Amino acid sequence: MYLLYDLLVSLTLLLLAPGYLVLGWLRRKPRQGLAQRLGCFPADHFAALRGRPVIWIHAVSVGETRAAVPLIRHLRQRWPRAALVLSSVTETGHQIAGGIAEVDARLYFPVDSGLVIRRVLDRVQPDLVLIVETELWPQFIRQCHLRRIPLALVNGRISDRSFPRYHAVRRLLRPLLSQIACFCMQSAIDAERIARLGAPAERILTTGNLKFDPAGACLPDQDDAALRVQFGLAPQVRVLVAGSTHEGEEEAVLSAFRQLRQRGHELLLILVPRHPHRCRALADLLDKNGLPWRLRSAAPAEPLGAGAVLLVDSIGEMLHFYALAELVFVGGSLVPVGGHNLLEAALLQKAALHGPHMHNFREIAAWIGQAQGFGLVQDVADLTAQLDHLLRDPERCRRSGTQAWQLLQRHAGASARTLEALQPLLQRRGIDS
Incomplete structure (x- = not known):
């Protein structure tokens, strides 16, 4: 199944790449991060991670990145030795990530093929991976699971629009969800929906919405x-x-x-x-x-x-x-x-x-x-x-x-509740406060 998935990803990449480049030319602005998306980085890109435990947070775009800020700041306070890596799919999300002082390294999320994901995991070597909201990339989740890297869904939500689509393929989702160590969901409805999709009930928690936590806001310091x-x-x-x-x-x-x-x-x-x-x-x-x-x-x-x-x-x-x-x-x-x-x-x-x-x-x-x-x-x-x-x-x-x-x-308080849920996962990796 994963071999077929990789073939489909590769075919899609070949078909979309020319349009991706042409769109950048039409916008008179080259598309950013193509090399990173293929797993290629400068030699010193992850220098700040060396010799430190690594927590990788993935937030697809602007909204998810901003939602993750209070959690990122709480992670920095609770585990000051840990290096924090933040990935994004969109250029705007990547730019927002560049303004978060607590982040040690940022990157564009790699193409979800086994070869690329393995190459990036070799470079980052995370001890814990956090996916903000609902970004279920099969190869990424599988490769983390094979390396015994705990992966958690944080600020998880299943929207009205996406739930019917997920439910239609729940038989395919069930083995994927079984590889996720913890589900920190925004609401009781989200928790119920992820359970109906096949997530193990004992791993599901309702921790609230990170966006309610004012600690994440960069409030203006000017009058x-x-x-x-x-x-x-x-x-x-x-x-x-x-x-x-x-x-x-x-x-x-x-x-x-x-x-x-x-x-x-x-x-x-x-x-x-x-x-x-x-x-x-x-x-x-x-x-x-x-x-x-x-x-x-x-x-x-x-x-x-x-x-x-x-x-x-x-x-x-x-x-x-x-x-x-x-x-x-x-x-x-x-x-x-x-x-x-x-x-x-x-x-x-x-x-x-x-x-x-x-x-x-x-x-x-x-x-x-x-x-x-x-x-x-x-x-x-x-x-x-x-x-x-x-x-x-x-x-x-x-x-x-x-x-x-x-x-x-x-x-407020979703960040603190999420941290309590994540602490056992970090302790398992030998990371203490």
Whole structure:
């Protein structure tokens, strides 16, 4: 079975590689990490790991990487001698990993073929592997198991969308799951689902959601005035942030923004697309709408004021933008993407709105909505109406943001519970605090 799997992976790689390279050329930016994905690294890439126990954390992209930060910081505190390696699949996830001080080495996750995985494991030599959320790569899991390297799923979740697909192939998943030493799941529902897929019941724990742990947040150390100078914004202008937006949502946000301006709100928009490479198309959209705008990466000539848009072509600064916001809209939710993290806004005590497509964060959206007393918007008209109402009631905005923050505090602690679950695995490898 694994030989057939390797053949399919190799064939897929051969078929996709030309498109992968052409896409990089069309974007005028070469695709990053190809050599690492094939298991090739400079001789000194893992020099910081020598002579130390190694914990390898794998987080596929930006959301999983940010979710892993509180756990990474707790790992560093509990096992200071251990070297921490963080891998990502996406370029944006890799960039975020580069900003986490506790990480000793980062890499692009290797292609899941036996030859490549063995080569990378020879270089990294991990004592423990942690997979964030649900990244079930068969050869990676198998090769770790063959080497008796304990592997744990942390912050595990099985979404509404993925569960039917996993359930359809549960007979194939069962032997794979049997090779995982521990399942630290976000919720009781996630724990039940992983058990139904064939995970051994005695290895399943409900540890909570790492995203509730504020220890993972790199909170802005500048005050409001300093952040406005940094981003080139006028001193007193009120700020609306639309974060992690996707294609089809920016039109709705801009429509709402124009209507709010017509209703007399002196408002500036910070528009943060989920994928920064879309900024070129969004610049054309802003021009079409007749809105003055500036890229985040451009040197500010003069401060942007009411009616203008700061178009963000950087990553890793979301909390800084939320710190300036009077109100937040979280994208991926007016279109059927599944939503994005509402907890970042809660951490900054900001009121947040979102659309109806929040199936990836259904439980969190429900909790935040109950704490704030609002949150869900159905369409552009609803978004405009709720923004208009809240902008006219700043005290309610502040109170709702505080209530969301208090909710976050009540649900914190997933990192500590996860560490307790991992400690026996590390002790088995002879690693003490």
